[in-house]
Amino acid sequence: MKPTKLGFLLGLSLLCSLSPPVLSGVERLANYLCKDYNDPCLLDVEPGSCYEVHFRFFYNQTAKQCQIFLFTGCNGNLNNFKLKIDCDVTCHETYKNPPLPSGDKRKRSLRALATKNLATDWRLTTLQPGRLRQTERKETLLQRARRESRRQPLARHHT
Numbered sequence: 261m262k263p264t265k266l267g268f269l270l271g272l273s274l275l276c277s278l279s280p281p282v283l284s285g286v287e288r289l290a291n292y293l294c295k296d297y298n299d300p301c302l303l304d305v306e307p308g309s310c311y312e313v314h315f316r317f318f319y320n321q322t323a324k325q326c327q328i329f330l331f332t333g334c335n336g337n338l339n340n341f342k343l344k345i346d347c348d349v350t351c352h353e354t355y356k357n358p359p360l361p362s363g364d365k366r367k368r369s370l371r372a373l374a375t376k377n378l379a380t381d382w383r384l385t386t387l388q389p390g391r392l393r394q395t396e397r398k399e400t401l402l403q404r405a406r407r408e409s410r411r412q413p414l415a416r417h418h419t
Contacts, residue, residue: 300338301351308332317341319351326351 305318312333317326319339326347331340341347349355 298338300340303337303339305329305339306335306337308334308336310334317344317347319347324353 301319302321305320307329308331310333312331314331314333315328316331318329318341319325320327326341326344328344341350
């Protein structure tokens, strides 16, 4: 590579590395202006322009549900999910805003529900003194029976 080209590339990389504060403002503005295009649920179905056949799911805003379509393998958009559950979790209102139990006026997110369930599962699986889960209790009894059977010699019948 010629020294002039190398110098130009070095200068360009230096300029780009010193200008992130300006670019971050541009990025924020672009995100604000293009927010409708960042949400896959708001996009129309795009089958693509190739000749392959893939069954995929897209969110239909009119029907308010995920539906199947044929994706041709390239040039699609973000409203293209391999699994129906991925489409549902991303776009369906039930998953975006889970229903509130009666008497609870606060809004909850899916993350809050997952955290609560994780905490409940953690409480169930942590050992507390004097308390064992049923499966652990059975396992402990089996281990004790095996240990005791090893200690005691088998009774021999003398004939």
